[in-house]
Amino acid sequence: MNPIAIGVFIVIALLTLGSGIMVVTVRNIIHSALWLIASFIGVAALYLLMEAEFLAVVQILVYAGAVSILVLFAIMLTRQVTGEGVRVVFERWWVALLIALGLFGVIVPTLWKHGATWEEAAKLAQVGPAPVEGAANSLQVATATEIGRSFMGEYLLPFEVVSVLLLMALIGAVVIAYEERTRRRRVLTLAEELALKKRGIVEPRDAEGAVVPREAEAAVILLDSEQA
Amino acid sequence: MADALTQLGFASWLSVLIASIIKVTLILVGGSVGMMFLTWYERRSISYMQDRRGPNRVGPQGLLQPISEAIKTMTKEDATPRDADKIVHFLAPVVMLGATVLSFAVIPWGRMFPVDLNAAVLFVIATGGLHSIGMMMAGWGSNNKFALLGGMRGVAQLISYEIPQVMAIIPVVLMTGSMSLQKIVEAQNDFAGLGWYVFSPVGLLGFALFFTASLAEGERTPFDIPEADSEIIAGYMTEYSGMKFAVFYLSNYMSNLAVCFITATLYLGGGNGPGVDALGGIAGGLLSLIYFLLKSFALFFVMVLIRATVPRLRVDQLMSFAWKFLLPLVLVNILSASFWVALLRWDQQWPKLTEWFGAPSTADATNWGRLAIAIVLTLLINAGAVALIMRLTNRNVQKHLYTTDEELALGLS
């Protein structure tokens, strides 16, 4: 590694860590989400520094570009955004600490174990010609081809399980949204109203001319949706 | 460039640094000059479409108009709303511009590639996706209802259209076998520099879909609902003035420029054209740059033409267009792209197939035959899909024209 790369690495790593700390300490929840985005981008930059371009790009595309935006959406649509009174530390902070330590305990040994392999790979890459086909499989994990191969080969089952999980989430979202939607009555367009008239169907209306829902339940649901 | 500097006697890290700085400066200058030219170009061409002349006073043919406007915006007051989130409000245009400039890192200028990233195609899309963060920040940080609405609209639109945009690229990646823009450009160099993807059925449909989705990504009319003037003033830019507003503008136009460049690279052969290879060297490079710029600006002209013709979509139309029209077509296009690759390149993509059936003969006759079969097949698939989906859309429209009594009673439809 040349000195520039090391310097850049240190800077990016500090920025990533710093923004990660800001995520959990900042009181304004929107700011917290923005810091999260910053740390995502920092991670992407680290990937890029490790020449895992595909991972870096996907990190930006999926995490910084989409997931964090969904987080922001969720925050803005659900609760008080300027959380001055939001507590940073809750009673059960030790649970979070345990989980974080456990994760750390998993990640660090993995790094330790594979560090030698990666160094070898880096040396091979510096030496010159690309390693033979078989060696590439185990060493260069970062390229799109290799990721694709391992998804479709070695890790097919976990991959499919995760896909099914996402599909379930998708279907669940559709079901919830659809239920919500069916309860709402659509406002008819002029053309639709006219078509109904032509076919002799007239909606029941009250004295002021507003549409009277056919069932009391529908009226209740309408009111509910209006209040919500 | 770094190697040349090292030979001149600089330390290796210094030469890398200097080369990077020079590259970044060139990209920034090229991008901003391109943006300036683009504003002039758009205003002039849309003026002629409306029987006007457009800016033609400052400089020859009004070419210096953008400079005078830059001076104007720089000297304007830079106002920040009292209750705005000051830092977020300040950072939003920076994020927007940063995302746009990032995408210029991989965009080729003719046959000059600033950085040849392996995942360059995805990189461009990803940086485009970062725009949504800037929009969100601008919308939220302004503490203004219109700005927030505009930001929300913009983010929803960007996220929705990112999907067809990314998937429209997959056929190109399949046909090339790489995500590097350089390889994609090289792959389109057959037939004396005219083997552009747009001439194949898969590429044609992909081009149309990608360009449409990119219009939405760049907030161009008819997809400009995040800044719909008649509804929400200027959307997320409502509370911005002076230089910050100019930065938003700069980033918008630079991303439009990037979209044109990328579309030209992916589907129109980038800097390829007749005569580039024959000339070679610096002259060939210049010719390819000219071809590339001509293609890109022709694409931008189409953007302007669309802007002058088509009215803005409604929000629900926008969403149903993305999910009900673009997405199915994009999926079908991936299917026909795989047929295309299977027929023409099985030796490159699937070594197993080659083992079983032998490598495809390189003899001309069979090559042409397979090409013809591939063209007919993909054309049939794509045309059939387009016809089917349009018919379905039409039927949907017809169906929704009437609501039956039962449907009303059920609250359906």
Place this chain on the structure above:
Amino acid sequence: MTLSHLATEDVFVVERNDADFRGGQGMTKGLGIVFRKFRKALFGKPNSDRADTEGQFNVQYPEERLAIPEAYRNMPILLYDDATGHELCTSCFQCERICPPQVIHITQAKDPATGKPVPAAAKFVLEYDTCMSCGYCAEVCPFDAIKMDHDFELSTANHPELDVDYNRLLRPVSYYETIAPTMWSEVKEQAMKKLQNNIKRRPGDIGRDHGQKIKGGAPVAAAATPAAGAAPAAGAAKPRGPVAAIGKNMSEDKTAKLLAIRAANAAKRGGGAADAAPVAQAAPVVETVADAPAAASAAPTGPVAAIGQNMSEDKRAKLEAIRAAKRAQRGE
């Protein structure tokens, strides 16, 4: 809102072409139309006929100008005879009377020997800023002395300049002939005849020397435009009015006020002694006030707005004096 009260035939539903295949033909057609417009505007002939909907409509204004119709009217001007330099105006006050926004202010000239009024104007001020270009003055003028000009480039950074005085209003008859030949030919004979009659009733050179001034003086540069004809040169020929006028007028204003206050004080001090003839007492004050603007107008700077401004000041001063007198009467 409901629409159920509407009869079926009240509603127009645009029938879309549902039966045929719709694959963006409409949009393609629209793009084609816009592109044709682009092509015609860029390469085609510029649009000449207003009935034509294509081609370049723009006129590059400072360089290119559309021909102004003869009956176009912008701001009133006064005419004088080219040959003799005699003005056509007889100060009959018809225009001043009819002017809806009341922006014309005329002072009749007097025979210096006898003091009797003669058919010529001594001062003629027109407030261009308030003029509404209705053209009533030109319609009503029995001597065809006031006409509507075609020059519309009157913007200025100096507002008082828009109170245009006699010298800057004057244009030679030949100028009007170039901008409105048929309109002038209809009235020419009659107007010239009336002018000859008027000249007979004027002693000396009254109503003539203004024409001489026009050929020389600085504030008269506007008169150079007649030579340029229908296309007045922009910028260069713009008359730059006397800027000092404001200052002068302001000070006059102040003087008038001061005098009025003094008059009031004097009346108070005078007390019961003044009750006999308060108006008479005020009279000398009025005279003094009236003198000040007269002196000012004689000043070499040539205040444009002299008459209009001074008249109102005059009135104001009078009013002040009368009020002061009344106060004095009531109080003591």
